[in-house]
Amino acid sequence: MPLISGRIQTLLQDPQATKVLATADKLGSPHIILDSTITSNEQGQIIYLELIETSQTNVNLVNSIWFKRKVAIQLSGTGEVYLIKGYPVYSIISGPLFEHYYKLCAARNPEFDLSTVWVIEPDEVSEDTYEARKSKERAEHPLVMHLDRLAK
Amino acid sequence: MMCAVSFQASGQTSELTLQEVLEKYNDVSPFVIIKSDITRRSFVYTDRALQALDKDKHQYQQRVLIGSNGDEHAAVPVSLLLRDGTSIIAMPSPGARNPYVVDRIDGKLYITDQGRVVEEVEYWYKPHYYDQFTSSGKPMWQVASARPQRLDIDPNSHCHFWSGGNGCKFCNINANSTRSHKERNMEKQLKAQDVYETVKEALKQPGAFTNLKMSSGSILSGQEIFDDEVDMYIEMLQAAGDNFKERKFPSTLVASAFNERQLAKIYENTGLMTYTSDIEIPNEALFAWICKGKHKEVGYREWKRRIIAAVDIFGAGNVSSGIVGGCEMAKPHGIKDEDEALKIVLEEAEDFASQGVSMVHCVWVPMQGSAFHNQVTPSLEYYVQLAKGLSGIRQKYRLNIDMDNYRKCGNHPDTDLDRGIGGATFQCH
Numbered sequence: 001m002p003l004i005s006g007r008i009q010t011l012l013q014d015p016q017a018t019k020v021l022a023t024a025d026k027l028g029s030p031h032i033i034l035d036s037t038i039t040s041n042e043q044g045q046i047i048y049l050e051l052i053e054t055s056q057t058n059v060n061l062v063n064s065i066w067f068k069r070k071v072a073i074q075l076s077g078t079g080e081v082y083l084i085k086g087y088p089v090y091s092i093i094s095g096p097l098f099e100h101y102y103k104l105c106a107a108r109n110p111e112f113d114l115s116t117v118w119v120i121e122p123d124e125v126s127e128d129t130y131e132a133r134k135s136k137e138r139a140e141h142p143l144v145m146h147l148d149r150l151a152k
Numbered sequence: 153m154m155c156a157v158s159f160q161a162s163g164q165t166s167e168l169t170l171q172e173v174l175e176k177y178n179d180v181s182p183f184v185i186i187k188s189d190i191t192r193r194s195f196v197y198t199d200r201a202l203q204a205l206d207k208d209k210h211q212y213q214q215r216v217l218i219g220s221n222g223d224e225h226a227a228v229p230v231s232l233l234l235r236d237g238t239s240i241i242a243m244p245s246p247g248a249r250n251p252y253v254v255d256r257i258d259g260k261l262y263i264t265d266q267g268r269v270v271e272e273v274e275y276w277y278k279p280h281y282y283d284q285f286t287s288s289g290k291p292m293w294q295v296a297s298a299r300p301q302r303l304d305i306d307p308n309s310h311c312h313f314w315s316g317g318n319g320c321k322f323c324n325i326n327a328n329s330t331r332s333h334k335e336r337n338m339e340k341q342l343k344a345q346d347v348y349e350t351v352k353e354a355l356k357q358p359g360a361f362t363n364l365k366m367s368s369g370s371i372l373s374g375q376e377i378f379d380d381e382v383d384m385y386i387e388m389l390q391a392a393g394d395n396f397k398e399r400k401f402p403s404t405l406v407a408s409a410f411n412e413r414q415l416a417k418i419y420e421n422t423g424l425m426t427y428t429s430d431i432e433i434p435n436e437a438l439f440a441w442i443c444k445g446k447h448k449e450v451g452y453r454e455w456k457r458r459i460i461a462a463v464d465i466f467g468a469g470n471v472s473s474g475i476v477g478g479c480e481m482a483k484p485h486g487i488k489d490e491d492e493a494l495k496i497v498l499e500e501a502e503d504f505a506s507q508g509v510s511m512v513h514c515v516w517v518p519m520q521g522s523a524f525h526n527q528v529t530p531s532l533e534y535y536v537q538l539a540k541g542l543s544g545i546r547q548k549y550r551l552n553i554d555m556d557n558y559r560k561c562g563n564h565p566d567t568d569l570d571r572g573i574g575g576a577t578f579q580c581h
């Protein structure tokens with residue numbers, strides 16, 4: 001059963017959904033970008049299209065694929081938020097798949113000069129709304145709360 | 153840091169294995185380490201892997217200056233690409249002592265070592281223009297070859313330094329071009345019209361190329377040495393350049409060490425943006441032995457001076473010089489100790505960098521047809537330290553290597569490493 005399916009897969013295909021990609025550099029310094037074009041492929045892998053060869057995100061993704069470090073994607077639509085963590089597994093810079101996405105980018109905006117097609121293999125997926133996180137906290141850490149919350 | 157070889161009780165030396173090197177240098181891209189070792193040790197294909205070659209999709213023959221142009225009767229993939237986009241510029245070597253094996257497992261291609269999977273690989277794809285012909289009937293793949301993101305045009309595959317046995321000892325250029333001419337009727341010299349038409353066709357493929365590179369064997373003739381080579385490049389670069397709407401376009405020339413007048417002439421009359429002249433062996437005494445013709449006709453110091461002088465014309469970050477990494481240890485006159493060799497190479501690289509020139513290395517492959525075909529390359533650890541050292545020098549001098557990076561060329565483990573530190577964010581002087 002792929003980690004990415006159902007509602008999450010639908011959100012990944014929705015250009016109106018909010019999609020944030022978080023990466024870290026070689027020293028662990030974080031960096032995030034907002035990119036509504038993040039999507040997924042038929043294998044349930046996430047596709048990120050990097051338009052700037054020397055961007056901080058691209059450099060960070062290079063280090064992630066080299067040293068097997070996770071990146072994170074937060075995905076949100078109306079009333080729902082998901083957190084996906086995974087590993088970059090392919091950095092595609094040539095060949096038929098690259099050409100497919102190169103044309104797709106150019107169709108979106110003729111100025112777009114695609115640098116790299118990043119394929120990210122999901123490793124963890126969780127619901128990330130406040131309600132979901134709070135519910136998990138209550139279940140796993142029942143002693144962690146302010147008492148006035150329990151007052152009559 | 154001590155490098156490369158450890159001594160066993162028997163007194164024999166033992167190199168670190170790939171796995172040991174990966175563990176020891178865990179701050180270095182494993183893809184770069186694997187690439188270096190595959191190039192160094194070479195590889196072979198299983199029948200299963202060869203069956204995965206699709207002649208409609210993949211490259212199996214290619215015009216190259218050094219190496220082999222392939223054999224149309226025994227289709228073998230031109231080369232390999234790793235998952236992170238790292239190119240491997242290597243081909244199977246019949247004489248390899250301990251080659252890796254490319255195998256097909258569960259529908260995917262892997263490089264394996266002693267039966268163990270090392271990494272997934274992919275064959276190089278064939279660009280759309282490859283099977284087309286120019287108006288003169290020339291197959292376009294014989295006019296321009298293609299690396300994964302680079303268009304290569306080598307207008308003259310005959311080197312005059314070979315006359316009288318003065319060719320560089322690591323190189324097989326004339327042996328390769330003579331064989332290809334004899335067996336496959338591949339011409340050694342290209343025509344400008346063929347170049348124009350091939351580039352025109354290549355540019356029709358969206359996103360296929362990020363750079364155009366030209367290189368050739370040296371031509372010594374002319375009023376002054378290399379004048380005819382300069383004129384040939386101008387003609388060819390103009391023919392290629394006629395296809396671009398802007399006068400200057402991302403391009404590299406890998407050529408003889410031209411003097412300032414010749415460099416200015418090329419720069420002013422073509423769309424060329426960057427220039428490389430390889431010092432090959434960064435040591436005067438070894439250069440005199442290994443690159444005998446170059447030393448005799450120009451000399452190490454003058455060759456180096458001319459490369460540095462090119463910075464005034466092309467700008468810092470737009471001039472590089474290549475070395476055949478490890479060839480400085482060739483027998484019998486090469487440096488015997490790896491630590492000593494590394495020190496000498498990196499000191500000379502730093503001298504270049506301090507004057508605006510990046511030094512880049514390829515992994516020495518003792519090729520058939522070269523004088524050094526029976527030699528043995530240094531250890532894998534030597535190459536890891538060499539790549540780290542050269543990349544570190546560029547960081548120190550804030551030299552940008554966009555002109556020769558992982559995507560532009562793919563033959564330099566050291567510039568592959570720059571990709572992981574945001575190489576292009578360095579400012580030029």
